[in-house]
């Protein structure tokens with residue numbers, strides 16, 4: 317969530333990990349190309365690879381389109397990023413990714429999904445969703461925030477922690493109550509201005525939120541919520557306790573699911589291949605039955621085979637000679653060298 321305090325939170329957990337005994341400095345990736353400065357020193361920074369302003373200029377894009385395209389360009393290099401991260405995984409306990417704040421840009425983009433899947437299939441991963449607690453006290457805002465969180469959970473299927481930030485300014489107790497007590501949320505909703513129309517009937521918005529809160533009640537069971545202040549450091553230890561619990565969840569639930577999905581994909585691929593071969597063989601049989609003379613001539617000739625030694629098919633790697641396609645055509649100009 318933009319402005320919720322993600323960067324400040326990353327800086328806080330960074331300094332917590334540096335100062336804890338024994339010290340455990342994390343490996344940090346900044347994936348937000350538009351950020352002007354970060355309060356932490358990133359080990360890998362998207363801004364070193366992609367020039368966000370150049371991307372906007374070259375493709376004639378606005379800020380969001382610019383971030384998305386910069387992220388797309390960066391994703392083409394993500395295998396290199398991943399190998400750097402994997403090399404360091406032996407020596408660091410935590411790898412932190414600070415993402416662009418707009419949910420559409422990261423969670424719902426192909427690049428975001430590629431990055432998330434790549435990281436999650438090589439390291440135990442947890443999603444921390446940072447919420448601006450003082451700006452979430454209205455039931456409607458709270459609900460839209462929870463719907464966002466819910467969509468990220470269902471998209472990534474990864475262990476998930478709701479981080480209620482800025483608890484120095486606003487305690488997150490109200491949120492915990494609404495999450496655990498459905499009736500308390502309903503009461504808050506009913507007491508809020510604008511929930512009934514002129515005739516005292518619930519407004520459309522109110523009825524919708526009532527129904528959705530029933531759905532969300534089920535979703536809350538799958539989440540861990542912690543309250544923190546990135547400003548003062550309160551709650552950071554509890555956050556790391558939740559991260560440790562998530563590691564177990566990742567190993568017991570996400571990894572077996574990942575292995576199942578991979579096996580199913582492989583099975584489908586094999587079945588498709590076999591089906592294509594079967595259909596090709598059948599077509600060949602029909603063809604031979606219809607043209608017996610041509611079929612008789614079309615036999616393997618071992619002598620001809622000896623003459624023609626170069627039977628190997630060479631796959632051409634086009635990417636080494638030139639880039640084709642809209643995205644990559646001008647890309648080298650936007651990529652820093």
Ligand SMILES: Nc1nc2c(ncn2[C@@H]2O[C@H](COP(=O)(O)OP(=O)(O)OP(=O)(O)O)[C@@H](O)[C@H]2O)c(=O)[nH]1
Nearest residue numbers: 318319320321322323324417481482485545546547
């Ligand atoms: N009171 C209070 N303010 C905070 C806290 N954490 C962050 N802030 C303030 O919230 C504002 C936004 O913080 P950032 O860390 O820049 O937020 P962000 O989510 O990275 O913002 P974007 O980069 O725009 O997505 C800054 O003014 C911070 O000082 C906190 O725990 N308490």
